[in-house]
Amino acid sequence: MADLNTDVRYIKGIGEQKAKALGKLGIFTLRDLISYFPRAYEDRTTLRPISALIPGETACVQAMVAAPPTLSRIRRGLELVKLRAVDETGAVDITYFNQAYLKNSLKMGQTYVFCGRVEGTLLHRTMTNPVAEPEGRRERTGRIVPIYPLTAGVSQLLLIRAVRQGLDACAGKLSEFLPEEVCRENGLCPIGCAYENVHFPASQEALEEARRRLVFEELFLLALGLSGLRSRRQSLLVTPCRPVDMEPFYRALPFSLTGAQRRCVEEALADMCSGRPMNRLCQGDVGSGKTMVAAACVYFTVQNGAQAALMAPTEILAEQHYRSLSPLLESLGIRCVLLTGSVKGKARQSILEQLSDGTAHFVIGTHALISGDVAYKDLGLVVTDEQHRFGVAQRAALSSKGRSPHILVMSATPIPRTLALIIYGDLDVSVIDELPPGRQKIDTFAVGTGYRERIYAFLRKEIAQGHQAYIVCPQVSENEEMPDDRKAVTEYAQMLQQEVFPDLRIAFIHGKMKPKEKEAVMSGFTSGKTDILVSTTVIEVGVDVPNATVMAVENADRFGLSQLHQLRGRVGRGSAKSYCVLIADPKTEEARQRLRVIAKTSDGFRIAEEDLRLRGPGDFFGQRQHGLPSLKIADLSCDMALLLKAQAAAEELLRADPELTRHGAVKRRVQELFTQNADTLN
Numbered sequence: 118m119a120d121l122n123t124d125v126r127y128i129k130g131i132g133e134q135k136a137k138a139l140g141k142l143g144i145f146t147l148r149d150l151i152s153y154f155p156r157a158y159e160d161r162t163t164l165r166p167i168s169a170l171i172p173g174e175t176a177c178v179q180a181m182v183a184a185p186p187t188l189s190r191i192r193r194g195l196e197l198v199k200l201r202a203v204d205e206t207g208a209v210d211i212t213y214f215n216q217a218y219l220k221n222s223l224k225m226g227q228t229y230v231f232c233g234r235v236e237g238t239l240l241h242r243t244m245t246n247p248v249a250e251p252e253g254r255r256e257r258t259g260r261i262v263p264i265y266p267l268t269a270g271v272s273q274l275l276l277i278r279a280v281r282q283g284l285d286a287c288a289g290k291l292s293e294f295l296p297e298e299v300c301r302e303n304g305l306c307p308i309g310c311a312y313e314n315v316h317f318p319a320s321q322e323a324l325e326e327a328r329r330r331l332v333f334e335e336l337f338l339l340a341l342g343l344s345g346l347r348s349r350r351q352s353l354l355v356t357p358c359r360p361v362d363m364e365p366f367y368r369a370l371p372f373s374l375t376g377a378q379r380r381c382v383e384e385a386l387a388d389m390c391s392g393r394p395m396n397r398l399c400q401g402d403v404g405s406g407k408t409m410v411a412a413a414c415v416y417f418t419v420q421n422g423a424q425a426a427l428m429a430p431t432e433i434l435a436e437q438h439y440r441s442l443s444p445l446l447e448s449l450g451i452r453c454v455l456l457t458g459s460v461k462g463k464a465r466q467s468i469l470e471q472l473s474d475g476t477a478h479f480v481i482g483t484h485a486l487i488s489g490d491v492a493y494k495d496l497g498l499v500v501t502d503e504q505h506r507f508g509v510a511q512r513a514a515l516s517s518k519g520r521s522p523h524i525l526v527m528s529a530t531p532i533p534r535t536l537a538l539i540i541y542g543d544l545d546v547s548v549i550d551e552l553p554p555g556r557q558k559i560d561t562f563a564v565g566t567g568y569r570e571r572i573y574a575f576l577r578k579e580i581a582q583g584h585q586a587y588i589v590c591p592q593v594s595e596n597e598e599m600p601d602d603r604k605a606v607t608e609y610a611q612m613l614q615q616e617v618f619p620d621l622r623i624a625f626i627h628g629k630m631k632p633k634e635k636e637a638v639m640s641g642f643t644s645g646k647t648d649i650l651v652s653t654t655v656i657e658v659g660v661d662v663p664n665a666t667v668m669a670v671e672n673a674d675r676f677g678l679s680q681l682h683q684l685r686g687r688v689g690r691g692s693a694k695s696y697c698v699l700i701a702d703p704k705t706e707e708a709r710q711r712l713r714v715i716a717k718t719s720d721g722f723r724i725a726e727e728d729l730r731l732r733g734p735g736d737f738f739g740q741r742q743h744g745l746p747s748l749k750i751a752d753l754s755c756d757m758a759l760l761l762k763a764q765a766a767a768e769e770l771l772r773a774d775p776e777l778t779r780h781g782a783v784k785r786r787v788q789e790l791f792t793q794n795a796d797t798l799n
């Protein structure tokens with residue numbers, strides 16, 4: 118007797134080799150098999166007569182093979198099977214490439230259903246490689262057919278047959294685990310019905326119902342799990358910070374904080390005084406002034422007698438933060454040090470000593486800050502960047518270095534709050550929804566490569582007025598896998614210097630330069646000694662040079678929306694009018710659309726939403742997921758309404774039964790979902 122944990126080899130037709138191939142898709146048991154959801158469907162319900170087949174459309178037709186199929190060998194590696202199929206309305210000529218066996222399996226006089234793209238003309242219809250099935254079989258035709266993601270050695274037909282058997286073997290074993298009232302209130306169909314129809318939909322409506330139930334279920338379990346993490350964190354106790362007079366800090370700033378910055382600071386300080394470890398995400402659009410919120414928290418922590426660490430995503434940024442924050446904080450009596458991978462030998466030793474004996478109050482660096490040999494006297498606060506995917510495991514690594522430090526995560530990706538709850542899991546969220554005063558809109562233009570001369574003239578004009586410019590240029594290479602951005606940048610900079618701007622000061626920077634070289638180039642640009650900085654996307658995040666007013670991006674169609682928004686955010690950081698020029702001859706409609714969106718939208722929120730819509734959540738999350746369970750069926754770009762419902766239902770259930778003691782089956786499912794990612798969530 119099979120159950121959900123039975124090995125897939127139980128299925129007829131799945132031997133060692135096929136089982137191995139299925140393993141690559143993560144399918145080992147019958148449960149995995151029936152939870153392997155289609156990525157799309159094709160509605161092959163309607164069978165048309167041949168006379169209604171229109172070239173260019175995909176359609177299904179029921180027709181009889183009129184004469185024995187012929188096989189011809191054109192050359193090595195190219196065999197054609199040809200046949201004519203007829204019904205009472207006409208004929209269609211069908212060709213198969215390299216499927217010689219069909220010569221004998223498709224038999225004259227028998228009727229089949231053929232599905233595929235119709236080609237040719239209305240007078241002479243043809244089809245190439247259509248799916249063919251004897252009439253009445255209905256595995257791949259005559260119904261809504263699932264389309265599964267495949268891998269080598271696993272075909273659609275194999276999956277369709279295996280899933281069919283899997284469902285038949287397990288149908289009775291799928292017991293309902295969602296509480297009855299949750300199903301009722303949210304109008305969810307029963308579990309067995311959902312699994313059947315998500316694979317083999319009886320109708321479009323049944324498919325919708327099935328998907329709805331499974332998406333809800335997934336988001337519901339996720340929401341429950343995340344709440345669990347959150348409440349576990351809230352049960353951790355730390356010594357509450359004491360309130361501190363922040364006036365000296367505010368007075369030391371060259372500007373007053375915006376209302377939004379102040380609110381974020383207050384939310385963070387309240388967390389730190391609460392007696393529980395802070396775990397807060399501070400979200401703000403590019404240039405909204407997140408660094409000062411961090412600095413305020415650092416000041417507060419050090420006044421409380423503890424140390425603080427700021428972990429930047431790149432060395433360039435770590436150095437920039439060190440340059441801008443240390444004069445401010447040192448003037449307030451806070452000892453700041455910089456610790457990156459390139460600080461070595463004696464210097465490193467000395468910094469490590471200062472951190473372990475507490476003479477250094479604040480350390481800025483890269484991921485090296487949580488590496489094994491760094492010990493702190495009393496680490497109270499870690500400020501980090503969303504790019505670090507700072508999961509529970511990293512937090513645990515840090516906690517072992519002292520008490521449970523407060524954590525503040527900075528993010529320049531403004532995403533809807535409900536989504537943030539999922540992406541950032543168990544973090545509380547603050548939003549800086551206001552830019553510092555005096556900022557002007559960045560004028561953004563998308564232009565073709567034919568405009569390059571005019572752009573150079575424009576750069577020259579801006580530089581003549583004392584401003585600076587960035588030019589970002591990724592390599593466009595035949596070899597998509599290994600674009601050599603370094604070469605692109607050095608050659609472009611050389612060309613500009615020799616042929617276009619012999620009189621201007623041009624520098625270049627890329628990720629593969631030595632840290633010392635990078636530092637020298639950046640400080641040259643920051644101090645105004647360089648007019649134009651040619652760069653790869655190493656300058657994408659966080660670089661802050663307010664005197665730069667032009668960002669030109671070559672091959673702009675190669676970047677995603679959020680990335681373009683980040684790049685554009687490198688200008689318009691002071692009060693001078695700034696410009697962003699996107700240079701591209703986009704080849705696809707999607708790329709054109711992206712450039713249009715970025716040119717007319719400056720609101721990071723809308724751009725993030727659009728990005729999510731255009732790219733789909735896979736890519737969006739691919740970069741950002743913090744070790745959360747991956748979603749099998751929910752699509753957060755269009756399942757938002759369901760997400761809200763699932764979150765509400767999860768909260769209600771937890772209010773009634775916080776430990777889920779009365780809902781053992783739900784609890785088990787949550788644990789299963791989260792233990793699949795046990796290394797990051799424990």
Ligand SMILES: Nc1ncnc2c1ncn2[C@@H]1O[C@H](COP(=O)(O)OP(=O)(O)OP(=O)(O)O)[C@@H](O)[C@H]1O
Nearest residue numbers: 372373374375403404405406407408529553659661
């Ligand atoms: N309240 C303010 N008034 C005026 N200028 C400010 C204010 N807050 C920050 N700034 C300045 O605005 C610029 C951008 O600030 P910051 O670098 O903190 O932005 P950010 O939010 O980290 O942006 P990004 O995500 O692009 O790195 C800096 O030059 C900073 O000195």
